[in-house]
Amino acid sequence: MSTKNAFYAQSGGVTSVINASACGVIETARQHPDKIGTVFAGRNGIIGALTEELIDTANESADDIAGLKNTPSGAFGSCRFKLKSLEENRREYERLIEVFKAHNIGYFFYNGGGDSADTCYKVSQLSEKMGYPVQAVHIPKTVDNDLPITDNCPGFGSVAKYIAVSALEASFDVRSMAKTSTKVFVLEVMGRHAGWIAAAGGLISDYDIPVLVLFPEVDFDQSGFIAAVKAKVENHGFCTIVVSEGAQYADGTFLAEQGARDSFGHAQLGGVAPVVANLIKQELGYKFHWAVADYLQRAARHLASASDVEQAYALGKAGVEMALAGQNAIMPTIDRVSNSPYEWKIGSAPLSEVANVEKMMPADFITEDGFGISDACREYLYPLISGESYPDYDDRGMPKYVVLKNQLIDQKLETFEL
Amino acid sequence: MSTKNAFYAQSGGVTSVINASACGVIETARQHPDKIGTVFAGRNGIIGALTEELIDTANESADDIAGLKNTPSGAFGSCRFKLKSLEENRREYERLIEVFKAHNIGYFFYNGGGDSADTCYKVSQLSEKMGYPVQAVHIPKTVDNDLPITDNCPGFGSVAKYIAVSALEASFDVRSMAKTSTKVFVLEVMGRHAGWIAAAGGLISDYDIPVLVLFPEVDFDQSGFIAAVKAKVENHGFCTIVVSEGAQYADGTFLAEQGARDSFGHAQLGGVAPVVANLIKQELGYKFHWAVADYLQRAARHLASASDVEQAYALGKAGVEMALAGQNAIMPTIDRVSNSPYEWKIGSAPLSEVANVEKMMPADFITEDGFGISDACREYLYPLISGESYPDYDDRGMPKYVVLKNQLIDQKLETFEL
Numbered sequence: 001m002s003t004k005n006a007f008y009a010q011s012g013g014v015t016s017v018i019n020a021s022a023c024g025v026i027e028t029a030r031q032h033p034d035k036i037g038t039v040f041a042g043r044n045g046i047i048g049a050l051t052e053e054l055i056d057t058a059n060e061s062a063d064d065i066a067g068l069k070n071t072p073s074g075a076f077g078s079c080r081f082k083l084k085s086l087e088e089n090r091r092e093y094e095r096l097i098e099v100f101k102a103h104n105i106g107y108f109f110y111n112g113g114g115d116s117a118d119t120c121y122k123v124s125q126l127s128e129k130m131g132y133p134v135q136a137v138h139i140p141k142t143v144d145n146d147l148p149i150t151d152n153c154p155g156f157g158s159v160a161k162y163i164a165v166s167a168l169e170a171s172f173d174v175r176s177m178a179k180t181s182t183k184v185f186v187l188e189v190m191g192r193h194a195g196w197i198a199a200a201g202g203l204i205s206d207y208d209i210p211v212l213v214l215f216p217e218v219d220f221d222q223s224g225f226i227a228a229v230k231a232k233v234e235n236h237g238f239c240t241i242v243v244s245e246g247a248q249y250a251d252g253t254f255l256a257e258q259g260a261r262d263s264f265g266h267a268q269l270g271g272v273a274p275v276v277a278n279l280i281k282q283e284l285g286y287k288f289h290w291a292v293a294d295y296l297q298r299a300a301r302h303l304a305s306a307s308d309v310e311q312a313y314a315l316g317k318a319g320v321e322m323a324l325a326g327q328n329a330i331m332p333t334i335d336r337v338s339n340s341p342y343e344w345k346i347g348s349a350p351l352s353e354v355a356n357v358e359k360m361m362p363a364d365f366i367t368e369d370g371f372g373i374s375d376a377c378r379e380y381l382y383p384l385i386s387g388e389s390y391p392d393y394d395d396r397g398m399p400k401y402v403v404l405k406n407q408l409i410d411q412k413l414e415t416f417e418l
Numbered sequence: 419m420s421t422k423n424a425f426y427a428q429s430g431g432v433t434s435v436i437n438a439s440a441c442g443v444i445e446t447a448r449q450h451p452d453k454i455g456t457v458f459a460g461r462n463g464i465i466g467a468l469t470e471e472l473i474d475t476a477n478e479s480a481d482d483i484a485g486l487k488n489t490p491s492g493a494f495g496s497c498r499f500k501l502k503s504l505e506e507n508r509r510e511y512e513r514l515i516e517v518f519k520a521h522n523i524g525y526f527f528y529n530g531g532g533d534s535a536d537t538c539y540k541v542s543q544l545s546e547k548m549g550y551p552v553q554a555v556h557i558p559k560t561v562d563n564d565l566p567i568t569d570n571c572p573g574f575g576s577v578a579k580y581i582a583v584s585a586l587e588a589s590f591d592v593r594s595m596a597k598t599s600t601k602v603f604v605l606e607v608m609g610r611h612a613g614w615i616a617a618a619g620g621l622i623s624d625y626d627i628p629v630l631v632l633f634p635e636v637d638f639d640q641s642g643f644i645a646a647v648k649a650k651v652e653n654h655g656f657c658t659i660v661v662s663e664g665a666q667y668a669d670g671t672f673l674a675e676q677g678a679r680d681s682f683g684h685a686q687l688g689g690v691a692p693v694v695a696n697l698i699k700q701e702l703g704y705k706f707h708w709a710v711a712d713y714l715q716r717a718a719r720h721l722a723s724a725s726d727v728e729q730a731y732a733l734g735k736a737g738v739e740m741a742l743a744g745q746n747a748i749m750p751t752i753d754r755v756s757n758s759p760y761e762w763k764i765g766s767a768p769l770s771e772v773a774n775v776e777k778m779m780p781a782d783f784i785t786e787d788g789f790g791i792s793d794a795c796r797e798y799l800y801p802l803i804s805g806e807s808y809p810d811y812d813d814r815g816m817p818k819y820v821v822l823k824n825q826l827i828d829q830k831l832e833t834f835e836l
Binding site: 010013014015044047067071073074075077078079080081161164165166168169170172173174175176177179180181182185187203206207208271273274289290291292293294295296298299300301302303305382385386387390393395396397398399401403404 | 431432434462463465483485489490492493495496497498499515579582583584586588590591592593595596597598599600603605619621624625626671689692707708709710711712713714716717718719720721723800803804805806811813814815816817819821
């Protein structure tokens with residue numbers, strides 16, 4: 001096997017641990033200089049491959065690459081850019097393969113969610129047809145936790161830990177204040193289609209907190225919800241509500257949509273938390289506070305789950321090892337062996353079975369009343385938030401996050417218009 | 419000196435370290451059984467004294483009291499309940515002193531902000547006049563950092579650390595996405611009158627992040643702000659905005675007030691972040707995300723500043739020691755000795771000089787353009803966020819926060835109507 005270069009790119013919304021996967025890819029590749037030459041990274045994800053903006057990771061020190069393991073966000077830049085279907089825009093796929101050919105790239109490591117798995121699969125297929133076969137490996141990443149076959153997706157465990165801990169802390173605060181002040185706290189979390197992240201907020205009922213979860217999977221029933229809030233406040237003195245940004249009515253309208261308008265009367269984007277809080281105020285008169293975690297949740301490397309960081313790294317490493325073993329059109333997966341003690345191992349899935357399949361939360365993970373999580377869900381979630389993995393901090397009290405040099409290599413091809 | 423009991427109460431909005439002060443009070447009192455009998459805590463703050471709902475902290479184990487040091491919120495409950503002036507409601511003050519007398523309470527430790535310093539002072543004065551002199555000591559606490567004389571207030575350093583770290587992490591995220599997606603991130607932080615917390619967000623410019631801060635102290639100039647956002651995005655590709663909930667126009671109108679309305683046309687409470695984000699969208703067309711940290715920031719014990727935790731404990735301890743030394747109507751303070759290395763010592767201030775005085779941010783802590791912090795501000799802030807003080811976590815990945823028994827003692831007096 002001759003030496004080929006590798007191309008690595010980050011795709012879609014970033015997470016607090018996607019750089020740990022990058023670290024796993026680059027450190028493992030560096031251990032095999034006889035087979036893998038340089039690892040190039042796409043500047044701003046796959047766009048960097050299309051525009052031939054390739055970052056030479058060989059210029060980054062071993063310390064900086066190791067530091068990626070503790071640095072949130074996408075160190076090379078990511079993008080929201082979905083390649084069209086082969087029929088609609090074959091030109092983009094062909095360009096990718098031209099760029100790979102021009103830079104002797106034989107390995108393609110694509111780190112992302114469902115869309116990137118699909119792209120990865122197509123590149124593998126087309127490269128063979130074009131007579132320049134590229135080994136394409138998809139490294140899973142998504143806070144949405146919606147990829148099939150793998151037990152869970154890197155990025156999710158850390159968001160889940162952040163939401164569970166933050167909801168617990170804020171609930172302690174509300175409990176302190178409820179006698180004369182705030183009685184209801186509403187926390188908005190990510191998850192437009194699936195309630196995985198909201199489910200993590202449900203864990204705090206194990207810590208004596210009266211909590212109601214609003215999932216996108218459960219049609220919002222206003223009167224049932226108001227009655228549930230009333231019962232919690234009457235029994236416990238306060239109530240915490242964790243609401244998924246995708247919470248919706250039976251007709252598919254998002255709660256957030258019918259909510260706030262700005263001073264010009266335009267519908268305001270985002271913000272289901274204030275809608276829910278104001279609804280409670282209106283119906284029950286309780287004083288409320290609300291928070292919207294937004295990017296804070298997926299960037300919170302300071303509170304990452306140790307198992308998540310470890311798995312993100314392991315999947316990057318496994319991706320390179322699978323490529324070195326001659327595998328193609330594949331995604332390394334997390335296979336759960338046992339819950340207690342938590343054990344897992346690396347498995348794999350063919351990309352043909354990953355692309356365009358969305359894994360929803362099992363119906364039996366939600367309690368019958370629709371506002372809580374089941375024991376099965378708890379057993380699934382706790383291992384994913386277990387362990388703490390702290391970044392180092394500087395003397396001033398700030399985390400030591402790495403910023404790479406990100407030097408581009410010389411271009412060889414003509415300019416490509418996106 | 420005969421043995422007297424002590425009364426401790428938590429006041430106003432709670433913090434992630436107010437329980438560390440409670441720990442300092444109780445552990446220190448327990449070391450002096452010859453002078454201090456039982457420490458009673460007010461259930462829900464000063465209300466517990468008025469209604470004679472006194473928690474017997476002697477029933478709490480040494481381990482649980484030690485655990486308070488790492489537990490956010492107010493472990494005995496707090497309240498937003500300001501005693502009226504002596505002239506308006508002398509009856510409340512007299513009741514306090516009756517309750518103290520009934521339970522042989524000779525020490526009053528009140529843990530709060532400006533209002534509670536005032537109450538504490540009045541109780542000291544009136545108790546003497548009523549022939550039952552109580553030694554009243556105020557333990558400072560407020561995330562608003564607005565008490566005079568003391569260099570800083572426990573609770574603030576941890577919020578500042580949380581906001582600085584969270585703003586940094588979210589900015590890394592936005593930088594990753596800016597090529598094709600989010601270009602502006604708006605983070606709303608606490609601070610209705612003073613920009614101390616917002617200032618902490620300004621620290622991230624030391625970490626190569628283009629950041630603009632909107633302080634309550636600086637009149638909001640829409641065109642100047644929009645021009646500044648445009649310049650940041652054009653030069654850096656993205657921009658982070660940290661906005662204080664109290665940001666306002668020159669006429670004193672809060673930005674949040676003229677903002678969103680709900681579907682019924684009612685003004686929506688809170689939420690300056692979406693107002694600022696939508697303004698930018700409207701004027702510049704940039705894609706945005708926004709977050710509202712709300713209670714998450716002041717409850718975030720998981721990311722507390724070590725110096726803050728240490729000072730909160732030390733002030734509780736010092737309060738007891740001052741009382742034992744016969745002092746009265748006093749507040750222990752933090753006196754800064756040096757910035758680098760950071761050194762501080764305990765000082766004190768007479769309550770007559772603390773009550774009803776609000777410390778604002780010095781004008782020279784804000785840059786001339788009004789959107790950033792000066793070097794003097796940085797030198798002030800960094801020591802306060804220095805060091806990490808993590809709680810322990812259980813095997814499931816959740817922090818071990820203490821919940822006390824909070825058993826009430828028998829009442830001796832007639833019921834008191836609030």
